[in-house]
Amino acid sequence: MKEINFILSGYSETGEDIVLARASEKDGATRLGGVRHGENPSFCCLLGGTVYAVSELPDRAAVTAYALRDGALLPLRRIELPGKRGLCHLAAIGGVLYGSCYESGHYFALDAQLSHVLWEYLPAGTPRGHWAAEICGALLLADLGNDRLYRFALSGGLASGAPEQLPFPVGSGPRQPIALPGGGCAVVCELDGQVRFFRGDGSLLASLPASRLPGPNAPGGACLLGDTLFVGNRGPDTVSAFSLAPGGPVRAGEWKTGSWPRGLAAFADDGFLLTACSRDSSVWLSRWDGETLAVRAVLPLPQASCVLPL
Numbered sequence: 001m002k003e004i005n006f007i008l009s010g011y012s013e014t015g016e017d018i019v020l021a022r023a024s025e026k027d028g029a030t031r032l033g034g035v036r037h038g039e040n041p042s043f044c045c046l047l048g049g050t051v052y053a054v055s056e057l058p059d060r061a062a063v064t065a066y067a068l069r070d071g072a073l074l075p076l077r078r079i080e081l082p083g084k085r086g087l088c089h090l091a092a093i094g095g096v097l098y099g100s101c102y103e104s105g106h107y108f109a110l111d112a113q114l115s116h117v118l119w120e121y122l123p124a125g126t127p128r129g130h131w132a133a134e135i136c137g138a139l140l141l142a143d144l145g146n147d148r149l150y151r152f153a154l155s156g157g158l159a160s161g162a163p164e165q166l167p168f169p170v171g172s173g174p175r176q177p178i179a180l181p182g183g184g185c186a187v188v189c190e191l192d193g194q195v196r197f198f199r200g201d202g203s204l205l206a207s208l209p210a211s212r213l214p215g216p217n218a219p220g221g222a223c224l225l226g227d228t229l230f231v232g233n234r235g236p237d238t239v240s241a242f243s244l245a246p247g248g249p250v251r252a253g254e255w256k257t258g259s260w261p262r263g264l265a266a267f268a269d270d271g272f273l274l275t276a277c278s279r280d281s282s283v284w285l286s287r288w289d290g291e292t293l294a295v296r297a298v299l300p301l302p303q304a305s306c307v308l309p310l
Contacts, residue, residue, distance in 0.1 A: 005268050005310040006030075006274060008053060008283050009041040011303035016064070017041055018053055018073060019301060021283075023272065028297035029285045035073040037064065042305040043263075047092035047112055050076065051308070054087045058103055061087035065114055068310070077117045077185035079114040093139065094157030095173055100129035100141065102174030107132065107141050107150075109158060109221060123150065125184040130175075135179040136200065143172045144190060164171050166202070178222055178229070180244060186222065193217040195231055195242065197249050206248050213254070223273075225288055228252060230273055238287075239264070239275060255293045258282045266306035272296075276304035284306060 008019045009299040016034030018041050023029040039055035039062065045078030047051075051073065055062040061084040065076040081087065086103025096118060097110040105141045108120035121141070128145030139152040139159050152159035166176050173191025180186055183200030188210065197205040210219040211233040220232040229242045229249070237259050241252040258277025266288075274283040274294065283304050285297040 002270070004270055004272060006265070007044055007306075007308040007310060008276065008299065008301050009037070009044050009306045009308070010276070010278065010281070010301050011040045011042055011056070011305060012036075014040050015068055015302070017302065018044065018051075020068070020071060020073060020169075021299060022055070023297065025270075025287065025296070027264075029283075029299045029300060032071050033073070035066065035075070041219050043089050044203065044308045045092050045097070045307050046310065047095070047097060050112070052090055052092075052097060054090055054099070056086060056088050056102075059085060060089070061085055061099075061101060063090065063097065063099065063110060063114060064086070077114050078096055079110065079116075081108070081117070084108070085224070089129075090129050091134075093132065093134045094154065096157045098132035098139070098204070100132055102128050102130055102144075105129050105143075105145065121150070121152075121159070121163070126304060129267040130174075131176045133177050133179065135177060135185050136183065140177045140185070140238040142174045142177055142187070144175055147172055147174065149174055149177060167250060168196070172196075175219065176222055176297050178215060178224065180229070186242075186249075188219045188222045190218050190220075193219060195219065195222075195229075208242070208249060210240055211238055211254060212240075212251070213238065220260070220262045221276075222265045223264040225268055225273060228288070228290075230264055230266065230288075232264050232275060234260045234262065237261065237277075239273070241288075241293065253291070253293065255286075257284050257286075258298070262304070263306040265310055267307050274307040274309075276301070276303050276305045287295040
């Protein structure tokens with residue numbers, strides 16, 4: 001099995017808070033190097049070989065670009081974003097960076113050079129911007145505070161026109177939409193602990209509890225590994241798997257992980273799942289064989305929140 005490389009990031013305490021690491025089935029996970037960002041790089045994304053990291057701060061927001069050279073992360077450029085607060089997510093869509101601000105509720109788009117804001121949107125009400133994704137050729141934005149998704153047409157990589165508003169049950173808190181193979185999407189809902197599955201035409205296929213364990217659950221990140229959807233459960237501290245069968249999603253299992261699994265990422269070719277667990281400051285490397293999720297290694301990282309495959 002080949003080696004895999006990935007970036008880990010977390011909320012800043014002391015020391016390096018964006019880390020480059022490598023893993024293999026034989027050797028487990030190894031930390032290669034890192035950098036001190038210092039402003040809560042809770043999420044990173046990749047565009048054109050450049051790593052972009054957020055600064056998730058309660059009173060402001062910024063994005064910093066890093067080059068990957070000879071196993072090191074080198075800062076390239078940075079943009080401050082006046083009026084925006086709590087930047088918690090970045091997505092590279094069509095050569096453009098889309099950001100979501102949990103505290104101020106803003107969504108926005110940046111060019112890859114971080115020279116200026118290309119587009120922005122601030123919903124009415126009590127928005128809690130959390131996620132942007134391209135699904136079925138459109139831009140979907142998750143608003144955890146207003147219990148809805150916004151769907152924008154895309155033109156030249158940029159959101160265009162007014163959004164179609166897709167309401168969810170009051171108090172459900174949609175957190176992350178994720179495109180499914182063959183069309184449709186799943187939406188992880190943080191506040192009511194459900195994962196909602198939708199057909200390609202937008203109709204609801206199924207709504208399933210993210211965890212089968214008793215007690216409160218605030219589901220965090222989700223990712224696909226082949227035809228299996230994995231969801232991190234914050235509260236039960238587990239990872240659940242749902243098989244995407246032709247007739248609808250089927251629960252495939254649930255396994256313990258570190259405390260408060262916030263970010264998940266998968267390497268489909270190798271069957272690896274990485275889980276960033278913020279409350280015990282660890283990243284878990286597990287192997288999925290189609291039936292069982294087996295832990296292979298655990299890497300320390302203060303308040304781990306994001307895993308970015310390279």
